[in-house]
Structure formats: C-alpha cells, structure tokens
Amino acid sequence: MARTTTPARRTGGFPYLLVLPAVLLFAAFVVAPGGYALLLSFQRRKVNGGLLGGGTHTVFAGLANYRDVLGDSDLWSGVLRMLALGAVTVPATVFFALLFAVLLDLERTRLKRITRLTIFLPYAVPGVIASLMWGFLYLPATSPIGGDRVDFFGQVAVYFSVGNVAVWGAVGFNMIVIYTALRALPAELSESARLDGASERQIVLRVKVPMVMPAVVMCTLFTVLAALQVFNEPNTLKPLSNAVSSTWVPLMKIYDDAFGNSDIYSAAATSVVLTAAALAVSFATARIIQSRVQQEAA
Amino acid sequence: MSVIPRRRRGAAAVALLAAGLLVATAACGGGSSGKKSDASGTAKSKGKVTLTFWDWDPNIDKVVATWNSSHPDIQVKLSNPAGGDQLVAKMITAHEAKNGPDIAKVEYQSLPALVSKGVVADITDYTKDTVTRYDDATLKSTVFQGKVYGVPQDVAPLMLFYRTDLFAKYGLSVPKTWDEFAAEAKSVRSRAPRSYLTNFDAADPGWFTGLAQQAGADWWSTTGDSWKVDIADAPTKKVAGYWQGLVDGGSIAKNPSFSPQWNKQMNDGTLLSWISGAWAPAQLGGIAPGTKGKWAVAPLPAWTAGDPATGIWGGSATTVTTDSEHPAEAAEFASWLNTDDAAVTEQVKQINVYPAATSGRSLPVLQAAPAFFPNQPDFYAEVKKVAPAARSFPMWGPDVTVTFTGYTDGFSKALQSGGSFSGALDSMQNATVADMKKLGFTVG
Numbered sequence: 202m203a204r205t206t207t208p209a210r211r212t213g214g215f216p217y218l219l220v221l222p223a224v225l226l227f228a229a230f231v232v233a234p235g236g237y238a239l240l241l242s243f244q245r246r247k248v249n250g251g252l253l254g255g256g257t258h259t260v261f262a263g264l265a266n267y268r269d270v271l272g273d274s275d276l277w278s279g280v281l282r283m284l285a286l287g288a289v290t291v292p293a294t295v296f297f298a299l300l301f302a303v304l305l306d307l308e309r310t311r312l313k314r315i316t317r318l319t320i321f322l323p324y325a326v327p328g329v330i331a332s333l334m335w336g337f338l339y340l341p342a343t344s345p346i347g348g349d350r351v352d353f354f355g356q357v358a359v360y361f362s363v364g365n366v367a368v369w370g371a372v373g374f375n376m377i378v379i380y381t382a383l384r385a386l387p388a389e390l391s392e393s394a395r396l397d398g399a400s401e402r403q404i405v406l407r408v409k410v411p412m413v414m415p416a417v418v419m420c421t422l423f424t425v426l427a428a429l430q431v432f433n434e435p436n437t438l439k440p441l442s443n444a445v446s447s448t449w450v451p452l453m454k455i456y457d458d459a460f461g462n463s464d465i466y467s468a469a470a471t472s473v474v475l476t477a478a479a480l481a482v483s484f485a486t487a488r489i490i491q492s493r494v495q496q497e498a499a
Numbered sequence: 500m501s502v503i504p505r506r507r508r509g510a511a512a513v514a515l516l517a518a519g520l521l522v523a524t525a526a527c528g529g530g531s532s533g534k535k536s537d538a539s540g541t542a543k544s545k546g547k548v549t550l551t552f553w554d555w556d557p558n559i560d561k562v563v564a565t566w567n568s569s570h571p572d573i574q575v576k577l578s579n580p581a582g583g584d585q586l587v588a589k590m591i592t593a594h595e596a597k598n599g600p601d602i603a604k605v606e607y608q609s610l611p612a613l614v615s616k617g618v619v620a621d622i623t624d625y626t627k628d629t630v631t632r633y634d635d636a637t638l639k640s641t642v643f644q645g646k647v648y649g650v651p652q653d654v655a656p657l658m659l660f661y662r663t664d665l666f667a668k669y670g671l672s673v674p675k676t677w678d679e680f681a682a683e684a685k686s687v688r689s690r691a692p693r694s695y696l697t698n699f700d701a702a703d704p705g706w707f708t709g710l711a712q713q714a715g716a717d718w719w720s721t722t723g724d725s726w727k728v729d730i731a732d733a734p735t736k737k738v739a740g741y742w743q744g745l746v747d748g749g750s751i752a753k754n755p756s757f758s759p760q761w762n763k764q765m766n767d768g769t770l771l772s773w774i775s776g777a778w779a780p781a782q783l784g785g786i787a788p789g790t791k792g793k794w795a796v797a798p799l800p801a802w803t804a805g806d807p808a809t810g811i812w813g814g815s816a817t818t819v820t821t822d823s824e825h826p827a828e829a830a831e832f833a834s835w836l837n838t839d840d841a842a843v844t845e846q847v848k849q850i851n852v853y854p855a856a857t858s859g860r861s862l863p864v865l866q867a868a869p870a871f872f873p874n875q876p877d878f879y880a881e882v883k884k885v886a887p888a889a890r891s892f893p894m895w896g897p898d899v900t901v902t903f904t905g906y907t908d909g910f911s912k913a914l915q916s917g918g919s920f921s922g923a924l925d926s927m928q929n930a931t932v933a934d935m936k937k938l939g940f941t942v943g
Binding site: 245246247248250251252253254255256257336337340341342343356440441442443444446447448457460461462463 | 584585587588591611612614615616617643644701702721723724725726753754755757758759760763764767769897898900901904907908910911912914915916934937938939940
C-alpha cells in the first residue's frame with residue numbers, strides 16, 4: 202500500500218495503548234490502595250455496645266485519627282530514630298558504593314569480575330535473611346566477631362548495628378549503578394588528563410567523579426527513600442534484644458497498629474502522613490542535589 | 500502447647516514493604532472455601548460438608564486424620580496460616596473479607612477480643628452436652644455472660660522447669676518460695692559465674708502475666724457491662740518490684756527468651772531454669788535439643804510457703820467463626836477434638852497438651868512421661884497437682900494485644916536503659932484504658 206498518512210493520523214490511539222499497562226498497574230496497585238488507605242484514615246471502629254461490644258461498626262472519624270497520630274510521641278520518637286539511622290546509612294552507602302566503583306574502574310585493579318560479584322552479592326540476600334544473619338553475628342552467645350566483649354545492641358551501638366545491615370545490603374546495587382556510569386565515560390578523557398600530567402588520584406577526583414555525579418545523585422535518592430522506609434532490619438532484629446521496641450521506626454509502628462492491634466484506621470492515617478512526608482523529602486532531596494550538580498557543572 | 504512467641508510476625512512484614520507505604524493491602528488475606536453468608540439455625544446441613552480448620556499445633560494433622568476417617572460426611576481441611584497472635588490478626592482480616600475458616604484455634608487471652616469484633620460465633624446451642632465435660636474454672640475462659648464461644652483444648656499452669664543435673668552439680672535445691680528463689684539466683688552467680696538461675700524475658704508477656712495472676716492480680720474484671728482495668732495493681736507491682744530487685748542485683752540474665760541467644764543459653768547450661776507453662780516439654784525439644792532427660796518440673800515458688808497458687812501461660816480453645824455456614828458441624832468437631840478420649844489421647848501424645856476436659860485429665864496416656872522428659876514419669880501427676888490452684892484473671896480484656904505490646908516495649912526499655920518496671924506497668928495501664936475507651940467500651 203502506497204498510501205501516505207500524516208504523522209498524527211498514523212499514531213492515533215497507539216501511544217495510549219502503549220502506556221495502558223503501566224497506567225492500569227499504577228491504578229490497581231498504587232492509586233486504588235492509596236485511595237482506600239485515605240478513606241480508612243477518616244474512619245474508626247466502634248463496638249456496638251454491651252460488655253463484649255457485640256460486634257463492631259465503622260464510624261466517620263473526621264480528622265481524629267490524624268490528630269491522634271500527630272500527637273503520638275511514639276511516632277515522633279520513631280521519626281527521630283529513623284533520621285538517626287538515615288544519618289548513618291545514607292552517607293555510608295553512597296560513600297562505599299562510590300569508593301568501590303572507582304576502585305573497580307582503575308586499570309590496575311585485579312580480579313575485577315569476582316570482586317564486583319562479591320560486593321554485589323549481599324544485595325541479592327533478602328533483607329530479613331541478612332538481618333537474621335547479622336543478628337547471629339551480633340549476639341553475645343553466638344557472635345564470632347566479639348559480641349561477647351562489645352554490646353552491639355547498646356543504646357548508641359544499635360543504630361550502627363541496624364545501619365550496618367542496611368548498608369551491607371545496599372552498597373552492591375549502588376556500586377553497580379555508579380560503576381556502569383564510570384564505564385560509559387569515554388577512555389579519551391582519562392587519557393588526555395594523563396597526558397596533561399594528572400595523577401591517578403586527580404583523574405578520579407577531578408575527572409571521573411564529577412562526570413558520574415548524576416549517577417551518584419540517583420543513588421543518594423534511592424538510599425534516602427530506603428532510609429524512610431526502613432523496616433526489615435529493625436523488625437527482624439527486634440526479638441533478639443531489648444533494644445528495639447515495637448514502634449522503633451515509623452513503619453514498625455504502622456505495622457504494629459495494623460496487624461498487632463488490628464487498628465488499620467490509625468495505621469492508614471500514619472501511612473498517609475508518612476507517604477506525604479516521604480514524597481516531600483524525596484522531591485526536596487532531588488531538587489537540592491540536582492541544583493548543586495548543575496552548579497558544579499556550570 | 501499453645502504459646503507461640505508473639506513477636507514472630509515475620510513474613511507479613513515483607514508484604515507491607517512491597518506495598519510501598521500503603522497499609523491498605525491488608526485486605527488481601529488468604530482465603531479458601533467460597534462461602535456465602537447464611538443464617539442457618541441449629542439445623543444440621545444435609546449431605547457432605549467440608550470444614551476449614553486453622554491450627555498451628557505440630558502434628559495436629561494426625562488427630563484431624565482420625566476424625567476424617569470416621570466422619571465421611573464432615574471432612575475437616577486443616578491449614579496452618581500462622582500461629583498465636585499472628586493467627587488472630589489473620590482471622591480478623593479474613594473475617595473482614597468474609598472468607599474466614601470454619602474452625603480456628605484461639606488462645607484464651609485473645610478470645611474476648613475476637614468475640615468483640617464479631618469473628619468468633621456463639622455456639623451455646625451446639626455445646627449443651629460438651630460444657631458438662633469441663634469444670635467451672637476452665638469454662639470461665641470460654642463462656643462469657645452465659646454464652647459459649649469455644650471448646651477448651653488445654654490448660655497450662657505456670658510451673659518451674661529446672662536442670663536436674665546442674666542443680667545437683669552446683670548444690671542447689673528446688674526453691675519452694677520466691678525468697679528461696681532469689682537466694683538461689685544469687686548463689687548461682689557465685690558458684691558458677693557464667694551461669695544464671697533464669698532470665699527476665701521482656702519480650703513475651705505470657706510468663707509475667709502468669710506471675711501476676713499467681714500473686715492475685717486482676718488486670719481485668721467486669722461488673723455488668725462495664726470493665727475495670729487494674730494492670731498496675733498492688734500484686735502486680737509486688738511481682739515487678741521483686742524482679743526489678745533480681746535484675747538490678749545482677750542475679751539473673753536480661754536477654755529475651757525465644758531468641759537464638761536464649762536457645763544457646765538453654766542448651767549449654769548458662770540458664771538453669773525456665774518459668775513456663777505446662778506445654779514446655781514439647782517446646783524444649785526445639786529450644787535445647789541437647790538437654791533431653793536433664794529437665795524436671797516443680798511447682799512454681801510461692802509467695803508464702805505452702806500456698807499452692809499459680810498462674811497460667813497460654814492455653815487455647817477451639818472456636819467456630821461467624822463466617823461458617825455449618826456451625827453445627829464445626830461445633831461437633833470442636834467438641835470431639837477436645838472431649839473425645841481417643842482424640843485427647845492423641846493430642847497428649849502428639850502435642851503434649853495438658854487436657855482441659857475433666858475426663859481427659861484421667862486418661863492412661865498421662866501416666867507416661869513426655870518424650871523430652873523420660874526421667875520424670877510423674878510429669879503429668881505434678882501438673883495435675885497444681886492445676887486446680889492455677890488462677891487466671893476474672894476475664895481477659897478485649898484489647899490484650901495493646902497491653903502486651905505495652906509490656907514488651909515498657910519492660911525492654913526499662914532493662915535497656917535502667918528505667919523502672921513499675922513505670923512500665925503504669926504505661927501499660929494507661930495505654931490499655933485509652934484503647935478500650937477509643938473502641939467504645941465502658942471502663943469504670
């Protein structure tokens with residue numbers, strides 16, 4: 202057929218068809234449950250009456266759940282702990298990921314493949330398993346790394362112990378992201394820098410690292426998001442010691458409200474608050490880092 | 500054996516994360532049999548009936564198989580979605596989705612909560628004969644305001660389990676009073692500096708609750724339709740003060756039970772005793788497999804010499820849910836499971852339960868020692884001796900999980916940063932009352 206069509210007519214509804222699966226999945230697994238959680242957050246369960254309540258019904262609670270949630274000191278201490286934990290995990294994860302990526306990228310480095318795989322491997326270990334494994338390493342009775350002399354679950358130490366599990370699991374993935382960006386840099390860049398008399402260290406710090414900054418930014422964002430959602434590590438380590446309470450971080454509080462106390466309404470309200478905060482923080486983080494990168498590039 | 504450490508909440512955690520920060524996914528509980536709601540009366544259903552049964556007892560499948568082979572018209576399909584408190588959460592979720600099981604095992608302390616949420620059905624009409632097989636003290640746990648909500652499976656008086664070999668080695672005698680217990684705890688530290696008489700478990704509230712019951716605490720009681728909550732009462736404060744003294748004096752260990760650390764301590768003789776429910780023999784095999792035949796049971800130490808009172812830890816009932824289309828058949832199975840001599844014998848053998856049914860307590864199978872205690876053939880005789888003096892609260896509250904979380908968080912914090920146990924009790928009291936009021940219960 203030699204018929205010609207204008208571009209607009211040729212495409213028709215096709216682009217919409219292409220994005221349809223993504224939109225449907227987003228609607229089914231993000232918008233719908235999100236909307237349901239929002240709905241729940243304005244409700245509350247009340248017993249019907251009598252000694253045992255005689256069944257329950259839900260009532261419209263207005264903003265009462267939000268008032269309770271925002272006034273709950275447990276949640277705020279949880280937020281503080283989450284921030285303290287993030288202060289450990291975010292810089293450590295990004296720093297080690299960048300360090301390992303740069304080292305792997307050096308020409309002198311030997312056994313690159315096996316090293317890369319070894320550093321990446323912890324990422325493949327599910328968080329719960331990793332936490333259990335580290336738990337055994339920390340506990341005095343089972344520790345091969347001096348848990349009988351050092352209290353890994355001490356008041357301050359516990360942040361580093363929990364953070365360590367998260368960092369251990371996340372470094373590999375972030376390293377690969379940065380390493381891939383490093384490999385994509387044209388070899389001529391390093392070469393010309395070398396010809397200009399730059400040392401290996403200068404090439405890394407002045408040429409390579411600035412050029413992979415976008416990848417580092419992305420890793421930072423990933424890590425910040427992970428820090429806001431921290432749950433697996435402290436929740437798995439909880440039964441091993443007295444150091445981690447059931448509301449240690451905000452997600453644990455949500456979990457405890459929903460599944461421990463069967464109060465999905467409070468849990469929904471906390472979730473909505475936390476989601477809003479997480480969105481705000483991630484946008485802000487992205488903005489700040491992005492603008493700094495642009496400044497440096499300029 | 501009825502107690503599953505309440506902190507084993509593992510798997511569902513992953514699901515929550517996967518859902519981003521949105522809790523709403525809770526609704527996707529696993530259901531099976533398609534059911535429609537119907538308001539059938541006491542009439543039995545015609546034809547073949549299949550019932551679903553949620554229970555986490557190891558080997559309960561063998562008992563169910565016995566039923567299935569003799570009842571072709573009422574087939575019971577067993578599944579084990581979770582244990583203890585986790586199963587309670589699953590039952591509530593499944594009920595919301597209208598696809599709960601027909602029958603479920605429920606620990607006594609969770610029953611009022613499940614009744615108040617409308618999950619567990621009133622089976623008074625189907626259990627007129629069954630209830631005559633129990634004494635009044637046992638029925639208190641499943642009969643509320645004259646209505647029957649479950650068929651009791653086992654009772655678990657709190658007792659003292661101790662290492663006979665190590666007690667002999669260090670020249671200790673079995674303590675009969677709490678004063679003796681405290682003195683022994685101290686002397687263990689001097690005779691075997693690496694060992695402790697026991698540990699204070701801040702993670703699982705079951706044992707502490709039992710100790711409070713022994714001392715005479717009534718955390719919940721009722722008058723008419725109104726509740727009285729008294730968690731920080733004088734007996735409980737006495738118990739808390741006693742243990743605070745042992746902890747502060749360094750006489751006992753402070754790490755939680757049911758952890759890898761604790762398992763090792765129980766296995767290698769770091770811990771010489773365990774205050775536990777009568778179901779302990781079935782658990783010890785998994786906790787400290789290397790200590791078979793080295794344990795014995797004794798009555799719990801008393802506050803005043805000769806007082807037989809003790810508390811309870813755990814114990815369960817078989818319940819029928821409001822979602823069941825066949826409550827009559829479900830109740831029939833629940834009654835059989837817990838009162839039929841053959842079924843109860845099988846349960847004692849397989850699960851080491853101490854039966855709740857009066858006739859079950861005289862079964863010949865109780866003459867034999869539990870598999871892990873071959874050295875103590877009079878094990879069940881010891882349990883039988885203390886069982887009549889085991890006291891529970893007049894009734895369990897409708898929001899026990901809040902109280903128990905308060906225990907875990909409050910006592911852990913006190914152990915971790917040197918706070919007071921008494922303060923932890925006060926916050927448990929406040930949290931419990933606040934939650935009950937929020938739900939709309941009348942708290943006097």
